[in-house]
Amino acid sequence: MSSPVRVPYSHELYAMSRHIVFRAEKEHKAAVECKGKHDWPEDCKPESEALVRATNKLYKEIMEKAPTEFKEYAQCLDWYGLRFARCRDKQAAFEAAFPIVEPKK
Template sequence: MARLPYSHELYALARHIVFRCEKEHKASIECKRSHDWPEDCKPESEALIRATNKLYKEALDTAPEQFKEFAECLDQNGLRFARCRDKQKAFEAAYPIVDSQK
């Protein structure tokens, strides 16, 4: 099993998470909007975590170098996307945001 992603790696996957894990992401957001207590949304949050971890592994398998370079750029630049657009473009070319198989 792959290790859990670091924060800069999650930032690198952020757009992918929103689009590729759309169902889980929306369910988690909607639940949090209607509940004040985090435990009330545990099933939705766990589903999003599982989907995100799967996406992380898929990114590592599909575009390992591009993902690593983009994530490291974000880490070195205080998570500022503007400073890493070239790395982001290369990563998204190798691992498109929209899954063509869906």
């Protein structure tokens, strides 16, 4: 039995951001569209919860398939104040190990 995966920290969410947009496209789009139509966050609770579930599932998958590359990229972003430009080499290594778009099977 594998150990439980914790909820991602903010710098890890930044590292996952491109993956979230593409790999959780349906949930991401629904949450963004809802928030564009409503001013009250409670109105978009179902869409936001679906996006959180999809993000947590993606995080678990990342930690199973490319934990080292991901941790190095996320830690770089944390160290450099979330400046992507400072971490392009780590980003490239992570995206090589865990592509943004799932490979065709």
